Amino acid sequence: MRRRDFVKAGALTAGVTMLDGCTGDEEVFITQQVRPGEGLPGETIWKPGVCRQCAAACGIQVRVVDGNAIKIEGNEAHPVGRGGVCALGHSLLQELYNPDRILQPQQLSGARGQGSFQPASWDDALAAAQAAIASASGAGISIVASGGAGLDGALWRRFASALGAPAPTFLEAPEAEVERRAAQLALGVDDYPHFDIPNAELVLSIGAPFLDRWRSPVHYINAYAEMRRGRETRRGRLIHAEARMSLTAANADVWLPVRPGTEGTLARALAGHLLENGDVSASARQRYEQLFPTVPPTLEEAATECDLRMDRLEEVAGELASAENALVIGGGSAAGHTNGLYNVTAALGLNVLLDNLGQPAGVHSPTRVGLGQGLAAAGSTPAVTLAERLRGGDVEVLVVANADPVHSLPAGFGVQDAMANVGTVIVLGSFLDDTAVHADVLLPISTELERFEAAEPGTTAGAPVVGLVEPVVDAEGESRHPGDIVIELANALGATVAGQFPWDDFEELAEETVEAEIARLPGGAAAEDAGDYFDEALERGGIFGQAATATPPGPSGAGPQPSGGRFDGAPNEFPFVLLPFESVRNGTGRGANRPWMQEMPDPLSTVMWNCWVEITPADAEELGIHDTDLLRVTSPQGTVELHAVVDPAARPGVVSIPLGHGHTQYGRYAEGRGANVLDLVGAELVDGTAAPAWAATRVSIERLGEGELVRFGRSYEEMGHGEVIPVGWAPHEPLVQIKTERSV
DSSP states (O other): OOOOHHHHHHHHHHHHHHHHHHOSSSGGGOOEEEEEEEHHHHHHEEEEEEEEEEEEEEEEEEEETTTTEEEEEEEETTTTOOOOOOHHHHHHHHTOOTTTTSOEEEOOOOOTTTTTTEOOHOOOOOOOOHHHHHSSSSOOOOOOOOOHHHHHHHHHHHHHHHHHHOOOEEOTTTTTHHHHHHHHHHHHHSSSOEEOOOOOOOOESSOTTTTTTSSSSHHHHHHHHHHHHSSSSSOEEEEESSOOOOHHHOOOSSSEOOOOOOOOHHHHOOOOHHHSSSSSOOHEEEEEEEHOOOOOOOOHHHHHHHHOOOOHHHHHHHHHHHOSSSEEEEEEGGGGGGTTHHHHHHHHHHHHTTTTSSSTTSSEOOOOTTTTTTTOOOOOOOOHHHHHHHHTTSSSSEESOOHHHHHOOOOGOHHHHHGGSSEEEEEEESSTTTGGGGGGGEEOOOOTTSSSSOOOOOSOOSSEEEEEESSSSSSSSTTTTHHHHHHHHHSSOOOOOOOOOSSSSSSHHHHHHHHHGGGGGTTTTSOOOHHHHHHHHHHHTTEEOOOOOOOOOOOOOOOOOOOOOBBBBBBTTTTTTEEEEEEEETTTTTTOOOHHHHHOOOOTTESSSSSSSOOHHHHHHTTTTOOOOOOEEOOOOEEEEEEEEEEESTTTTTTESSSOOBBOOOOOOTTTTTGGGGGGSSOOOOOOOOSSTOOOEEEEEEEOOOOOOOEESOGGSSOOOEEEEEOOOOTTSSEEEEEEOOOO
């Protein structure tokens, strides 16, 4: 016996002896076993990885001891996170070791939708999936996946094309499509641009909460920190326009609580001020007027329509006109209204007048690697089109990969009820979620720590990057790489399909793709050997290029016509505008099945383990609502029940509810907690796009009685009798002081 094997065996024997002596309940918490692997027993080994918990695809480093992943940190070499990792990324460990993970293939054993499954072998489960796909017409197959960027998105597109099926539907942030289209109109780029925030003297964000969970949170937080304190003699300023007091608004020097749906009016009025009072070049003026040929509203008109203080608006306009290096970001909630395309285009168009396209502290064209872009034609099927096909009974086979459309699409799309119309539902996932419960076949997939990854960020970070990593730990149970499942399915569907998938697995696909495209990859032209280039990328955690700047060409035609936002629901029946939002705690719900994320207090409401609705004290008093009361919130689409958070910083007439709650399935930590705000959202679309208008709903509120919320710290009404809270957002008064009326 080798010495290393002897040491391992001795450590394992000692561990078993110690456990035999433990007779308390603590035994149930010991879930990780010592596994043979690299290094000595107890030795720490750090391995590079890629976090796929959101589209940002940050690089991480994983601490592995005895074959188990026990700690996650950021990879400083990775251009996206640069050593940072968010709370959701840290909680990836609780996805990996979650007790509710599906670790063996399952097949339906009862009525669909009831969660009745029985274990199956991989051979039987794959045979059932292959038979269903083979018997369906190409036009009758629909594919839904979690993201379309990178090599895995290209693989799904190739699979759909080989089957003769429509392009896959990729579930992403609902505002992403609007933001991309607005960037095409205002800046002439094919994707959302890169913003040079660190070098800006002034950043104006219109609707985009880039310090919350918008787009690439770790990247933008790092950029914001550099803008604030990266220069010894200058501290950049932030102005944020958004109806809700988000974390971005809370960190801003100036917060403009714009009336929902009027963000475009605000941007156009600021453009009018720049045209009259700013140092605007003739070429910038010409290009901007090509985008918006009509006369913009005045500041006074905007103050009225946006419900903002005139003096505050004048200050912001003057500051924008006089700033040495100003930058404007648009998106987020501004994109969620029916006029969202107009709102975001108007916001991004301000950069044309500021003449910062391609300049330091300006806006730059997106920089992408596009690994595997030759595998399949680009494109996707909008979620609204998928929903129409499902409702119409046009889908014979639905393949869902690592996505939950039943929970993450608006209830107005009718996806949940339409699942009964599908002939066969095949789900590749790790958990029995709200979509997987409707499956006929469940195929367990490995998490990103257990599989080979070739991940390209969904949002540009100013440098070309592909996260390229080997598995950090062995896969739990019988879970497999989703790419390997696609290749295996394709190889069993006849020569016509199989011939388009000549690889043994996803890793071989990635290696061959890198070798074939090496000449255009960062540093690839100088590489002496493609194999060495690939191995070195694996060691560092990816293919990383240098920061690159490219000048967007600017607008090439007219943008959307000015329009006001439409809302689903009559104001007299539904008096409040509903503003869903992503909390940094829960995002869109990916981490709802993890105790770490449930226990983490929301930074502003301090709520834990539940959902809530934010309402201003004035509206709460009128309705007889107190903090933590149980409320019924009703829209034209449906009704949910959840607890009140009386928030002095909320805007009158607007209520906000976080996304990601209200799972009917998804494991013991997520089931039945809070309500899904999308159950209130109808089928309205953003004009000029196929994106859902998720911020275009009106609601009514009814108090049901007293309630309780688990919170960290103190609520507004628990601050003590007579305590005064200054609130500086109010539209028509310099300062509002709200005095508490209820004592502890």
